[in-house]
Each structure stands twice: as C-alpha cells, then as structure tokens.
Amino acid sequence: MSSVPTPVESPVLVVGTGLVGTSVALGLTAAGVQVHLRDVDAENVQLAVGLGAGTDAPVEAPAIVVLAVPPSVLAAEVEAALAEFPDAVITDVGSVKQAVCSAITEPRFVGGHPMAGKERSGPLAGSARLFEGRPWAIVPTEYSSAAAIAAVEDLARTLGAVTVRLEAESHDRAVAVVSHVPHLVSNLAAGLLNDTSESQMVLAGQGLRDVTRIARSDTGLWVDIIRANAEPVAETLNELRVRLDELISIVEDKASGLDAVLARGRSGTNHIPGKHGDLPSDVTTVYVTIDDEPGELARLLVDTGDVDVNIEDVRIDHEVGRPVGLVEILVVPERAEFLAGALNSRGWTAYL
C-alpha cells in the first residue's frame, strides 16, 4: 500500500479547475508532471494557471485526462474525452460512480473518487496537499483495462492518497451510508433546534455540537451530491425510517428493546476506521482547565509533549459564561494517570 507509485506519465489534462481539479493539477505539477488545464469558465483557468497549477496551452495527446466536472455533464464529458484523445486513460473525481461507470464501456476509462473536501470551493481553495493521507476510491468498470487501472492508482498515490478499489454499486452504497445519510441525519437533528428558546439552548453540550457540525456545510453542494446518489440515499433513508419507527414504538410503549437499539448503534461505531486506518483503540480523556488567551493551549501541549505522551486527539470544550476553557486531551489509557500527574505538578489543573 505504501510502496512508491510508478511516476505519472506527462502530459496530464485536467478538465475543470474547481477545488478538486485545481488541487489535482497543483499536486501533479509539484510531482514534476506536465499539466494542462481546461475549463468552460475562462476565469477559473486563469486563476489556476496563476496559482502554478499548469498551463492552459492546448494539448495533443495527454497520457491521462482527469475530469473534475459537475455530475450532470460527467458521462458526456467522458465520452467526449475518449473520442478526442484516442490513446489517453480517462478518469474522473465525481462523488457518485454508478451512472458514469455503467454508461462507459471503453477499457481506457476508470472511475475515481478522492475523499477530500473543504469548506471553501473554487480554484483559490486548491492545494497540492489536499489528498495527503486521504482515501481515494478507484472504481473500475467491468471493461476497464488493468493498465488503465494501474495508471489511475499511480496518479492517486502520487498525490499522497491511499487507494481503495471498489465496484460502482458498492461505492455508491458506501458513500450513502458513511457520508450522505449521516449528513442528512445531522441536518434533521439540527432542524429541530429552530423552535427552541435561548434559555433552552444553554443546555446544549458537546454531543449536540458533534452531531450537528456537518449540518453547517454549503447546502447547494449537498443538494447536487444527494441528487446524484438519490437511489442509494433513498434506500438507506428508508432503512433508517424502519429503525426510527421501531425506536418510537419502544419509547412510546416504554417497551423493552431500547438497550438492543442502543447496542446496535454502539457496535456500528466499531466499524469506523480510527487513526491510520486501524480500528479505534481505547482512549482515556484527561481534562485540563486553561485560560482563554493566545498561547495557553500551546503552553499546555508543550508540557504534554515534554512528558513524552502522544496525543491521540484534542478537544476544546466551549463553555458558557466564563473566560476559561476546558481542554480534553485523549491519550492511551496506560498514560492518562501519568499525564494528569505530570501536568498537575507543572501547575495545571488536570484530572481524569
């Protein structure tokens, strides 16, 4: 998985210079690949060229064409690219794969989907490092050639991504379950907050913030994503509805089975890969209070680093009504007691 990828053949044509297309171009350029850019939006191309992502000069025979275009035009653009460049490998970066993968029967096409995004969009948000350490789904059709698949995998790995090969149907079902439906669920939970009063909302804790965080994302982008993956999303939402109905009748009738429902959710979280793709290991939280001033968090983490404890995660608890922060430092259980003691001896208020 982490062997060095075969160098990507030049030139590469990137069609579409939004966030993802520009980031692909920047990353390939940084890796020494000659990159050409094309976009129906002339201004975006100029911005991407200005950022050093590549050239807008025409290209005769690209080795690879990367299509970073909206889902509504994707299949047509793939067909056009296959016709225009009869020797090129063609791939795309669309977030949904069944429509395009079932439409294309040419061995030179391989679908792709890098799992990277940002709150901002457009070429100016692009970064050569956007794909570093991120999963990149490689989605061959039943016609894709082994050579084309290898070329697209090398491209993804050159950009620092970790490739995972999936069939289109499995991919679309997966993104419905791990991304699209969780997004919608977060949104529905957040929607319930519209009718609450300010004094009721004071009772909100970290759990609510976690659950509703992604509901703050750009709605336009998500409308497109959900629309493009409508069938697997609807199917997953219907599964959710069955579970919700079951839960409602348990709660209303004060019936037994609530523990089984909760246990099912809890076991579901065990399927989420943790740090470095491993299953999540046990962590213990060390709580530390800090003043809310520049440098305080840094000073705390210096002290943590000094006692040679590796931090699995850090969370700052946003509190009501006082200029003090509560920091949660997540470490492996066997180091927690030691860390808290060491921090207390350095003047912090730390506790498990």
Place this chain on the structure above:
Amino acid sequence: MSSVPTPVESPVLVVGTGLVGTSVALGLTAAGVQVHLRDVDAENVQLAVGLGAGTDAPVEAPAIVVLAVPPSVLAAEVEAALAEFPDAVITDVGSVKQAVCSAITEPRFVGGHPMAGKERSGPLAGSARLFEGRPWAIVPTEYSSAAAIAAVEDLARTLGAVTVRLEAESHDRAVAVVSHVPHLVSNLAAGLLNDTSESQMVLAGQGLRDVTRIARSDTGLWVDIIRANAEPVAETLNELRVRLDELISIVEDKASGLDAVLARGRSGTNHIPGKHGDLPSDVTTVYVTIDDEPGELARLLVDTGDVDVNIEDVRIDHEVGRPVGLVEILVVPERAEFLAGALNSRGWTAYL
C-alpha cells in the same frame, strides 16, 4: 451572572455518591462547606469519604440536601428527605424534571440539573471541577420559595456552574431536543454501519466520526435517561419522523425542496451557543500536516501561540495508511491568512 455567590450554609447532606454526587461533595468541601455523605451502597460512601468528599457521620439538621439518586427512586427520596429534615432546602441533580417537580408541593424543594458528565461513572470518577463553566438548570416548582431557589442557585454557582432557570416542562423538552434525541439519532446513523464492508468503511471521513461519536457512550445509562424522559423524547422523535418522511419523498421523487430541508438544518445550528455562550462566530480552518510523534502537536501550537493568534478550536484528522497527521486549527477569519503564512515561514506545511 458572574457575581460572587452567597456562601453555602453548612452542613450539606449529599445522598448518592456516584459521579455527580461525589463531585458535588468534593466541590463543596473544597469551598469550605461541611459535607455529609449517604448512599445505599456502603462501598461507594467509603470511596467518596476516602477521596475527601466529606464525612459519613450522621447529620441532624442539614441546611441543604442534594439528592443524587436514580430517577426511579427520586420522588420518593425527595419526600423522605422533606420529612426527615423539616428545615432543609432539598434539591436534586436528575436529568429529567417533570415527574419530580409535579409530585412535590413543598416550598423547600427546587429541582436542579447540572449539565456535566463524563465517560466514566462512580465516585472515583468524581472531581471538584466537574461543574466548572457548565450550565446548571435550576427548575423551581410552582410552590418553590424564593429563599430555596436562591440557596440552590448559590450552591450551583459555588461549584463554578452557570445557572439557568427553566420550568420543568420546558427543561424536559429542551433536553429531549438538545441531548436525548441527538443521541438517539447518532445511534441510528451508527447502526447503519453494521452491514458495511471494511473497504467501504475506508471511505469514512470526519463528518461520520462527528455524527456518531456519542453513539459510543454507555448504553445502560442512556436507557435510563430516555425512559425517564419518554414523553418529550417520543414527541420529538415523531417530529423527526415527519421531517424524515418529507425528506425521503423529496429524494425518491427527485422533487424540489431539498435545498429548503438542508437550509432548515443549517439555520438550526445557529441556535447553538458557541464559545462562552455567544452565538457561533465565523471561523476559518488552517490545515497543517504534522508527523505523528510526541511533541509535534505541541511544537505546532507553540509556533501558533508565538504568532499571537488565539485558537478557537483544534481538530486532529485521523488518517488512513500513513504516519502523518492533519491538524485543523480554527481561528477567526481575519487571522487565518496571517497564521498560515507565519507557520509556513517556520517550516510547517500550512494552508487554508
């Protein structure tokens, strides 16, 4: 809100020496109050006494009795305490308020609910600082005397909590919406993951982790909480079901209105109080890659502190397949560009 509370009158009797009871006792003892402890579990009392939370000696006439007992016995324990100590103010720390508040007509009783918890339970998890900066709902009945309300508010504020006064019905509806139903929703979303394959789960991102984080909590505790607040929870779940049905038909029929559904959720997040109880302000994310070694995060945050930028939040993105971490530093938008530049000039790879 932040004026100094009137000192709490001694002695205080804390009944129930689990996490919350022991923490109340530890905090009051630290504030110089004389605390007596009582629990049906003799071992828990001994542990709490051993931690310095108070004494298990009998008490004749406590000024305040704090009941930190399970919801199933709460109303009966309040009645018993009112009878046993005819001059004491009685309060509780239960997470649901309507049942007890409608059962008690004595002016000396005032309901309470500190919004603080931990992953661990029991006296050994107790901490005098557990309530620091946390909301504490003060829930008078229609019979509660002004003197009793003031005494309970002073107790909560002595423990560092921020008090908010709510009626029982409003409180229970609020915790259903901001805590119990989000918990159940997180659980339902996580439950969908049970049928996914390992290669599908590789596509999981930070959004899924956020949405499902609280689904990992202790299920037994949550069964009790949901049961105790069954009516407002069922009501809120039914609201959610109406919204889910609406969403499913929009997705299935590829109908319009998806943007309105998403916008409703997005506007709901604006009701969540942010840092120090303010409405959430705009923040910008600065991304920085770091090596996964002890001290690296600290070194990064020292550099961040040195450039005098206050960190609103920090998140460590757990990545697949490589020993490198991606840290997200959230700062106010007008400082983001400056921070990224300063970090890059110190040798970090930072970008917006």
